[in-house]
Amino acid sequence: MKQILVALAAAVVFFSCKSNADNAAAIESAKKATIDSMNNVSAIKQQVVDSMNALKSNRSHSRENVAGTQYNNETAPAVANTEAPAPAPAKKKGWKSWSHTAKGAVVGAGAGAVTGAIVNKDRLKGAAIGTLIGAGVGAGTGAIVDHKKKQSTQQ
Missing domain, CATH: 1.20.5 (Single alpha-helices involved in coiled-coils or other helix-helix interfaces)
Known part of the structure; x- marks a missing residue:
């Protein structure tokens, strides 16, 4: 053998x-x-x-x-x-240029991965499930914040 x-x-x-x-x-x-x-x-x-x-x-x-x-x-x-045209406003770089939806998804995915790995006995499976759930919840929360900011700037 x-x-x-x-x-x-x-x-x-x-x-x-x-x-x-x-x-x-x-x-x-x-x-x-x-x-x-x-x-x-x-x-x-x-x-x-x-x-x-x-x-x-x-x-x-x-x-x-x-x-x-x-x-x-x-x-x-x-x-x-x-006269020369006025310069365009500088674009935000890095983390500041992200929408609240994207930021919420990333933070939620990280928090969900850590929580899922701690809670579940199968660490990998728990982290994967936690990542998905956390990203969804974070993106949803960020979308709500983006919507409220958009409404406040229109008024």
């Missing part, structure tokens, strides 16, 4: 080693594709920066022409003394 188990274990090891060689080539090609993709994104970002700098220099050149009343046929200003 031991010999069969040893032979079976050896066969599994040999087959798994064989597939790792195939996987290594696939992993390397995926790495190369990722690096190429990142380089392409960097090149596109640089093109955008260059085009924005070119527009900025054209705009400053046009304003100099307006101020000095020297006009070229090529760089005639479209509108004189235009």
Whole structure:
């Protein structure tokens, strides 16, 4: 019986080693594709920066022409003394950008997982059930808070 188990274990090891060689080539090609993709994104970002700098220099050149009343046929200003648009308000980042529904679901899932693992003898099953119930209750509570905030801002 031991010999069969040893032979079976050896066969599994040999087959798994064989597939790792195939996987290594696939992993390397995926790495190369990722690096190429990142380089392409960097090149596109640089093109955008260059085009924005070119527009900025054209705009400053046009304003100099307006101020000095020297006009070229090529760089005639479209509108004189235009103001730049107001900057958009900064977006919240991280936890603050989440809705109350999402926050409630995450907090409820964590609390439910801990509670379920403590209460149930089968820790894994209890944690899974507690996570689902806690996420549902937390999301429901967060949705109620979101609804109340939306009503208060409309009034």
